[in-house]
Amino acid sequence: MNNIYVIHALLAAALFGASTPFAKLLVGEMSPWLLAGLLYLGSGLGLAASRLIRDRSWTPSGLAEGEWRWLLGAIFFGGVLGPLALMFGLTRTSAATASLLLNLEAVLTAAIAWVVFRRTPTAASCSACSRSWPEVSCCPGRVVKRARTIGSVR
Structure with a gap:
């Protein structure tokens, strides 16, 4: 590459x-x-x-x-x-809240693709979702190794 x-x-x-x-x-x-x-x-x-x-x-x-x-x-x-x-x-809203919600956009886009367009979740898309929002389990039926996070976003 x-x-x-x-x-x-x-x-x-x-x-x-x-x-x-x-x-x-x-x-x-x-x-x-x-x-x-x-x-x-x-x-x-x-x-x-x-x-x-x-x-x-x-x-x-x-x-x-x-x-x-x-x-x-x-x-x-x-x-x-x-x-x-x-x-x-x-x-x-605050800029920080808006930035976090924008980060959730990738997870929701993947969920729409899986639910509405019947796309099969791939390991790459599940990995991307888990790195974007580690607390959200966005890959039902798949075991995804959770990404390590630097700090907490709570």
Whole structure:
């Protein structure tokens, strides 16, 4: 595996984790609607720029015709409603609580995949869930070695 991908993944996780406390600082200064729009506009522009640099032009995605509605649904829920809910939630809760709830998002996404879409839990997904929230048993019917935690999140 190329180490540059690991570095990119860790950098993305660090930036995502840092975005909630910084957004909490800004949400008192501007409308949650405007802040959500600006944060995800910046994300979209950054992704477009990285794709233009990587491909050296704008190339079609190659997405199958039947998958466009899934992509549009993901954009609507994850790129419009999700950020809005986060910004409005930050007006009513602390940044630490919001960050912990965002951490629970991965566990709940996996649970939705298992229950709604009948995806089989894999060892990797169970391991990721147990590392995200060690106290939550998110893999019924599977024995998962609990990850060691550094400190307590209680």
